[in-house]
Amino acid sequence: MPTYRDEAVVLRTHKLGEADRIVTMLSRRHGKVRAVAKGVRRTSSRFGSRLEPFMVADVQLYAGRSLDIVQQAESLGAYGADIAADYDRYTAASAMVESADRLTHHEPVPNQYYLLVGALRSLSRGEHAPRHTLDSYLLRSLSLAGWAPALDDCARCGAAGPHDQFLAQLGGVVCTACAPPGTPHVSATVLGLLRALLGGDWETVDAASARDASQASGLVSAYVQWTMERGLRALSHTSPSQGAR
Structure with missing residues (x-):
């Protein structure tokens, strides 16, 4: 079977045996990939630290029958250490990769890949x-998947907005x-803040009050839970958005 190369961000890992690890990655050209990284839990591993959650790497893989095999990994974005050092960043990143894992499959989704990498870098x-970055990522990733929330016209009948009720x-x-x-x-x-989060208007987002930011985060959480049919586990551990100080 062929060997292939791609850029990928690590979503999660699982221990396998005494020294190996199963790595789930979102790649740029191959969609979601599950691969065995042999020996990465040994201290002598050449690329173990490059295959931790939130890391971005250029990986070479051998295509297996059920799981691929990681042959090489070169770091492209070492974001894991800076994220793991801060609780709010870590929980936000955990919710991001959990969402990406749920929203993507084995088909190529380069826009989802670039969005996740950009969010982790930021x-x-x-x-x-951190909660602003997470809320923006969740709204934009859902939009890319075809589930953008209605923020202007009525979601049910299409009546022109503005409307001031959200469900x-x-x-x-x-309406x-x-x-x-x-x-x-x-x-x-609050609706303006949701539009800013979805559109990447960071000047508006960063200037939001703590009250508006908290309410917007609650609406994002409710929308994610409804859209994905069950909530993101990591989302329950994230801190409320504090808004502008």
Whole structure:
């Protein structure tokens, strides 16, 4: 079977035997890949540290019947150490890779790959609040997968907005006629923050108040839980967004 090479970000790992590890990666050209990295748990391993979660590597793999085999790995983005050193960054990154694992399969999804790598790079550098980076990543990755929330027109009937009620189970904002009793009202500033998170408008995101940021994070969490049918385990460990200080 052929040997192939690709860029990949490590999503998760599992121990295998005494010295090996199964590595699940999101690659640029081959989608999600599961491969055995032999001997990486030994201290003498040539590339063990390059195949930890949140790391980006240029990997050479041998295509196996059920699991591929990692033959080489060269670091392209060593983000793991900076992320693991900070609890908020670590939990945010954990939710990101869990989401990527759930949203991707074996088909090529280069946009999802680039989005995840960019988010992890930004997170490791501390460019924005970790929860802001996570919320933006979740909304944008869901949008790439075809599940963008409705933030302007009614998610149910398409009536032109703006609307001020949001229900995750219906796909976003809904008009008064479509909103079930008890549907919560959302302020224009929170909806504007959600649009900024989805569009990558970091000037608006970074200037958001703690109250608006917390409410937006709650809506993102509810939408993710509804869209993925079950919540992300790592999301329950993330800290609420603090907004502008």
